[in-house]
Amino acid sequence: MAEAIQRKLQSELEKYQQMQKDVNKSMSARQKLEAQLTENNIVKEELDLLDSQNTVYKLIGPVLVKQELDEAKATVTKRLEYINGEIQRHETLLKDLERKSEQHREILASLQQEYQRAQGIPAGKV
Amino acid sequence: ACHCPKQVMKDCNDQLMHWKKVEKDYESLQERLITLPDKLSYDVMVPFGPLAFSPGKLVHTNEVMVLLGDNWFAKCSAKQAEALVAHRQKLVKKKLDDLHKVMKSFRDKAEFTADLEKITDTAGDFVDIREVLSKDEEVTKGKPRVAHKPNSKPKEEYVLQLKEEQWEGEGGASQGGVLSETELWARLDELERLEEEQDERDRLDSTDTNGEDTTSSSSEEEKETETGSAVEVNGHRQCEDMSPASYAGRVNGVTGLALDGQDKDEEYEDEEEFSSLPTIYFSHTTEPKKVRINTGKNTTLKFSERKEQKDAKRKKKSVKCNGHTLHEHHKITTPADIYRVFVDVVNGEPVPRKSILKSRSRENSVCSDTSESSTADFEERRALYGHEEGAHSAASNGVTEDGRHAAISLYPNGRVEAFSGTVVEKDPLPVSIPHLTITPPALPTIPERKQEEVGSETPQEVPKRVSKFKAARLQQK
Numbered sequence: 001m002a003e004a005i006q007r008k009l010q011s012e013l014e015k016y017q018q019m020q021k022d023v024n025k026s027m028s029a030r031q032k033l034e035a036q037l038t039e040n041n042i043v044k045e046e047l048d049l050l051d052s053q054n055t056v057y058k059l060i061g062p063v064l065v066k067q068e069l070d071e072a073k074a075t076v077t078k079r080l081e082y083i084n085g086e087i088q089r090h091e092t093l094l095k096d097l098e099r100k101s102e103q104h105r106e107i108l109a110s111l112q113q114e115y116q117r118a119q120g121i122p123a124g125k126v
Numbered sequence: 127a128c129h130c131p132k133q134v135m136k137d138c139n140d141q142l143m144h145w146k147k148v149e150k151d152y153e154s155l156q157e158r159l160i161t162l163p164d165k166l167s168y169d170v171m172v173p174f175g176p177l178a179f180s181p182g183k184l185v186h187t188n189e190v191m192v193l194l195g196d197n198w199f200a201k202c203s204a205k206q207a208e209a210l211v212a213h214r215q216k217l218v219k220k221k222l223d224d225l226h227k228v229m230k231s232f233r234d235k236a237e238f239t240a241d242l243e244k245i246t247d248t249a250g251d252f253v254d255i256r257e258v259l260s261k262d263e264e265v266t267k268g269k270p271r272v273a274h275k276p277n278s279k280p281k282e283e284y285v286l287q288l289k290e291e292q293w294e295g296e297g298g299a300s301q302g303g304v305l306s307e308t309e310l311w312a313r314l315d316e317l318e319r320l321e322e323e324q325d326e327r328d329r330l331d332s333t334d335t336n337g338e339d340t341t342s343s344s345s346e347e348e349k350e351t352e353t354g355s356a357v358e359v360n361g362h363r364q365c366e367d368m369s370p371a372s373y374a375g376r377v378n379g380v381t382g383l384a385l386d387g388q389d390k391d392e393e394y395e396d397e398e399e400f401s402s403l404p405t406i407y408f409s410h411t412t413e414p415k416k417v418r419i420n421t422g423k424n425t426t427l428k429f430s431e432r433k434e435q436k437d438a439k440r441k442k443k444s445v446k447c448n449g450h451t452l453h454e455h456h457k458i459t460t461p462a463d464i465y466r467v468f469v470d471v472v473n474g475e476p477v478p479r480k481s482i483l484k485s486r487s488r489e490n491s492v493c494s495d496t497s498e499s500s501t502a503d504f505e506e507r508r509a510l511y512g513h514e515e516g517a518h519s520a521a522s523n524g525v526t527e528d529g530r531h532a533a534i535s536l537y538p539n540g541r542v543e544a545f546s547g548t549v550v551e552k553d554p555l556p557v558s559i560p561h562l563t564i565t566p567p568a569l570p571t572i573p574e575r576k577q578e579e580v581g582s583e584t585p586q587e588v589p590k591r592v593s594k595f596k597a598a599r600l601q602q603k
Contacts, residue, residue, distance in 0.1 A: 036196070042217065043195040046210050050200055057191075057199040064199060072198060079196070 002118040009111045016104040023097045030090040033083055040080045047073050131232050138229045145222045152215045159208045163188045257408045 047056070047069065056072040057064040067075075165187065172182035190207040192200050202210065246254075458464055468479055 039195045042214070043198050046192075046194045046213060047198075047200070049209055049213060050202065050206060054203075054206065055201045056194075057201070059197040059199060067198075076196075076198070 002115065005111065005115045005118050009108070009115055012104065012108050012111055016101065016108055019097060019101040019104055023094065023101060026090055026094045026097060030087060030094065033087045033090065037080070037083045037087065040076055040083060044073070044076050044080065047076060131236055135229065135232050135236075138225055138232070142222065142225045142229070145218055145225065149215065149218050149222065152211055152218060156208060156211050156215070159190070159204050159211060162190075163204045255406045255408060 050056070050069060052069050054069070056067045056069050058067045058072070058075075059065075166185075167187065168184035170182055170184050171179040174180045188204050190202050190204055192202050192207050192210055194200055194210075458467060
């Protein structure tokens with residue numbers, strides 16, 4: 001009886017750990033997105049400071065590609081929106097994962113209790 | 127993210143340094159941008175790989191390729207570049223300000239706690255309330271007492287610890303007190319030994335309450351001694367620098383060895399000059415329990431009674447003499463002493479008188495021995511029933527119905543002592559007859575009044591409840 005519980009405990013523990021890892025991954029991704037967000041905001045603002053006389057280049061790999069100012073502005077704006085969306089998605093994901101991990105934690109706790117009880121009983125009988 | 131203030135402060139500092147560096151870089155950049163277009167071209171030493179330089183010229187000094195971030199570049203004039211740099215500097219400054227704010231708030235937090243401590247130390251309004259707990263108390267709270275288990279003697283530790291505490295605390299303040307303490311310890315040891323013996327006998331049919339009673343009484347003894355001794359010594363010195371030698375706290379000018387202790391809830395304030403902070407030493411002391419008689423199975427005596435009885439026993443070496451004990455303790459100073467006086471010594475053990483109340487009515491109740499009020503009746507009754515208190519041989523002194531002539535000669539004994547009469551048994555103990563018996567572990571045991579828990583000597587049948595009166599009558603028939 002105790003062994004079965006132990007095995008269950010183990011599997012639950014692993015699941016919980018996996019969940020924790022997912023949570024961490026999601027969180028780090030979100031942080032990266034946030035950094036990109038701020039950066040793109042700066043770019044946008046600086047592009048606004050320029051006028052059409054300056055040529056704007058985009059670095060794609062080792063190549064600097066000429067871009068129009070307006071095009072650049074549009075691209076940056078679109079990117080900003082994309083980043084925002086990503087952040088939202090990640091946030092919901094994170095919340096969901098947190099909830100699930102919480103549930104798992106409770107299950108683990110109850111299993112542990114059961115296990116200890118099972119441990120206690122045979123010990124008592126002996 | 128770690129939230130402990132020190133860590134946060136450290137991180138803040140690191141970031142602060144980083145951004146300050148960035149700011150300085152931008153400042154120098156700005157300067158360069160301003161001076162760059164002054165000349166059409168500059169003669170420079172151009173770095174050639176990591177190890178070489180080569181002379182060259184810097185041309186188009188007004189054209190600057192600016193990295194806007196996220197892989198975007200813009201070709202700008204120097205002035206435009208300068209504008210961009212200024213814009214960035216603004217952002218950097220903003221970041222720095224935020225960091226400063228965070229630092230400040232955490233520093234304030236840290237300072238506040240430090241200030242609070244300072245304030246509490248100095249101001250008189252703040253009073254520190256402490257309750258000094260001794261290790262003994264912690265150990266014994268809520269746990270079954272180890273001392274009363276056979277083959278264990280943890281009390282010696284306590285005794286030793288106490289001794290040490292006393293020594294440390296008082297520092298030889300009263301040598302006279304020391305002697306009496308050693309005496310006390312010796313007595314205590316004796317008491318403990320006897321108690322253990324009793325408890326082992328009790329254990330045969332002891333209920334939980336019983337065990338607790340004895341244990342609690344013994345713990346009272348301990349504590350009483352502690353308090354007693356502590357009190358005694360404390361009376362001499364009122365120095366607050368004394369380490370809390372007794373958990374009972376310190377008493378200001380209390381009566382001497384108050385073994386018949388009263389509640390010692392002592393709350394008082396120390397003199398301010400003795401401690402950095404006015405301190406109230408608070409202690410929970412357990413009230414030393416008076417004689418408690420439980421449902422006929424066990425009885426505990428107050429510490430002082432026992433001790434003195436042991437004393438009497440030791441000195442007189444009289445085993446079956448109630449009168450002797452009476453001599454010793456005629457002096458009654460407190461109500462508790464009454465119990466002490468009206469007590470029988472059976473085989474050297476003090477046995478309190480039985481209560482005339484029905485045992486059922488007193489089940490699980492902690493009440494003092496009420497037998498004093500009807501001692502005469504009690505004796506008479508006991509003589510009548512031929513009851514013997516604390517008799518060890520259960521089989522021999524029952525009043526039985528049937529032709530068994532148990533000649534109980536306890537009749538007009540005046541004082542029922544250990545069974546000194548003769549018992550004549552005609553028949554072996556009849557199995558079918560319920561008889562009044564006294565269950566073996568009897569020393570501090572008061573057998574049931576109406577024999578509701580009839581003898582364990584007849585396991586074969588369900589004991590029929592027979593009152594003593596009836597039994598006597600039946601016998602007389």
